């Protein structure tokens with residue numbers, strides 16, 4: 001009986017490994033790409049990675065990482081953001097972010113955009129991300 005309960009709790013339908021906390025998007029004017037931020041929390045015993053994201057509000061979403069190269073910040077595309085067991089990974093200014101490009105309609109601060117986070121365990125999480133102005137810090 002206990003073993004059965006443990007098996008049920010361990011199945012994906014009953015326990016999502018990852019939660020997405022404090023999501024937000026930094027809006028930029030003139031149709032420039034926006035950056036999506038959040039904290040990914042892995043409450044499970046196994047490593048999980050963010051491996052993709054898509055949005056009905058943007059034509060293209062990529063995972064980027066900002067790197068400081070001799071005082072010049074540049075961005076590189078990454079395939080995955082690892083989240084170790086019982087740990088968290090931050091998408092935050094100056095580091096990992098979602099690059100939200102080709103908006104499909106006019107997006108302004110105060111709106112919410114919908115983003116589906118896709119994880120290496122096959123799970124997905126749909127997140128309504130509040131859009132904040134260019135000078136927002138969190």
Ligand SMILES: [Cu+2]
Nearest residue numbers: 064075097099
């Ligand atoms: Cu970027």
